Amino acid sequence: MEQKFTDLELIQQILNGETTQYALLVKRHQRFVFTLALRFAKNREDAEEIAQDCFVKAYRALATFKQTAKFSTWLYTITYTTAMTFLRKKQLDTSSIHDDETFIQLENHTSSLNANDYEKQNSHDFLNQAIGLLAPDDATIITMFYQGEQSLEEIGEVLHMQPNHIKVKLHRARQKLKEKLQLLLKDEVKELLWI
Amino acid sequence: MDLIEQQLWDYIDGNLDQIQAKFIEEKINAEPQFKIQYEELLQFSQKLEDLTLEEPSMSFTRNVMEDVASVPAPISLKTKIDTRVIYGVGGFLVLPILAILAFTAYNSTFTMPRFDFDLSFEVNKMITPTALYAFLFVDLVIGLIFMDYFFRNKSISG
Numbered sequence: 535m536e537q538k539f540t541d542l543e544l545i546q547q548i549l550n551g552e553t554t555q556y557a558l559l560v561k562r563h564q565r566f567v568f569t570l571a572l573r574f575a576k577n578r579e580d581a582e583e584i585a586q587d588c589f590v591k592a593y594r595a596l597a598t599f600k601q602t603a604k605f606s607t608w609l610y611t612i613t614y615t616t617a618m619t620f621l622r623k624k625q626l627d628t629s630s631i632h633d634d635e636t637f638i639q640l641e642n643h644t645s646s647l648n649a650n651d652y653e654k655q656n657s658h659d660f661l662n663q664a665i666g667l668l669a670p671d672d673a674t675i676i677t678m679f680y681q682g683e684q685s686l687e688e689i690g691e692v693l694h695m696q697p698n699h700i701k702v703k704l705h706r707a708r709q710k711l712k713e714k715l716q717l718l719l720k721d722e723v724k725e726l727l728w729i
Numbered sequence: 730m731d732l733i734e735q736q737l738w739d740y741i742d743g744n745l746d747q748i749q750a751k752f753i754e755e756k757i758n759a760e761p762q763f764k765i766q767y768e769e770l771l772q773f774s775q776k777l778e779d780l781t782l783e784e785p786s787m788s789f790t791r792n793v794m795e796d797v798a799s800v801p802a803p804i805s806l807k808t809k810i811d812t813r814v815i816y817g818v819g820g821f822l823v824l825p826i827l828a829i830l831a832f833t834a835y836n837s838t839f840t841m842p843r844f845d846f847d848l849s850f851e852v853n854k855m856i857t858p859t860a861l862y863a864f865l866f867v868d869l870v871i872g873l874i875f876m877d878y879f880f881r882n883k884s885i886s887g
Contacts, residue, residue: 546805548802548803549803549805550805551802553797553803556793556794556797557790557793557794560789560790560793560794561790564790564793565782565783565784565785566782568782568783568784568785568789569782569783572783578785578786581783581785582785582786582789585785585789586789586792586793586796589793589796589797590793590796590797593800593803594800595803596803597804597805657776658779658780658781661776661780662780676777680774680777680778680780681780681782686744701744704738704742705734705735705738708738708773709734712773
């Protein structure tokens with residue numbers, strides 16, 4: 535039922551008055567929007583609040599959606615803007631890992647991981663943790679490229695940047711991600727990369 | 730990031746044209762060190778692709794639908810915009826402009842007045858105390874605006 539209609543068909547139905555169909559759109563995109571929000575908010579409650587806010591904003595503005603672009607790209611633009619606004623409001627610490635404070639956080643985090651036994655964690659957890667340590671823009675680019683399956687052009691559209699700029703930023707983000715993984719896992723990173 | 734790594738990422742991401750891709754492919758097959766680096770990056774890329782999306786709470790969709798229930802339903806812009814209203818407003822604005830133009834054209838003799846470019850002026854007469862005070866006042870205002878901008882930026886960055 536959920537995949538019966540395309541995004542554009544569902545939007546058309548909603549604009550024609552079948553507003554309950556919006557639930558299908560939400561179900562289809564909620565996981566990615568929530569994941570993206572989580573890259574900014576760092577905790578599930580805030581991320582859920584951001585994601586919910588995004589879907590309400592998207593609903594309000596649905597009539598202005600130009601159906602020439604992908605709905606997902608348009609929705610991710612709203613998510614990015616909402617999450618950035620949230621960050622500004624909350625004034626969360628978005629500094630890089632090179633800051634002393636982040637080092638402390640990372641050290642604490644690493645020691646707690648030691649206590650909880652690394653072996654119980656899988657590579658996804660470590661990767662997600664490392665992505666969480668990136669600057670929001672870098673985390674967004676990585677998430678959109680790999681999990682959102684968005685092209686460089688589409689990511690550029692969301693972040694208001696040229697595709698070439700996004701390409702460079704993606705390269706750098708991956709580099710930083712590797713560095714953070716190395717810091718996070720120390721010796722275990724080699725194992726992770728070669729599993 | 731070194732150039733080799735960048736080339737390899739471009740190859741993995743599929744950002745290279747056929748000739749460039751073939752060049753990298755040959756290099757991977759020919760140079761063992763290059764191949765090791767390629768495989769490492771490929772594994773890393775694969776891990777990123779395999780990352781699963783986070784799942785929000787079970788009640789997420791329901792919460793969103795409850796929220797949107799209080800929002801006016803979106804209506805297609807095609808339905809919302811009545812073209813007659815647009816043409817009416819346009820006509821209301823354009824007609825007076827056309828009327829003024831027609832009136833001006835009707836009453837005009839289409840002759841241009843002579844311009845007298847007398848650019849000689851006496852500086853002494855222009856620099857009066859009033860002009861000086863006005864000049865200093867404008868300077869003061871600009872200075873205050875600049876100071877406000879400067880301190881505001883400083884407080885934000887600090």
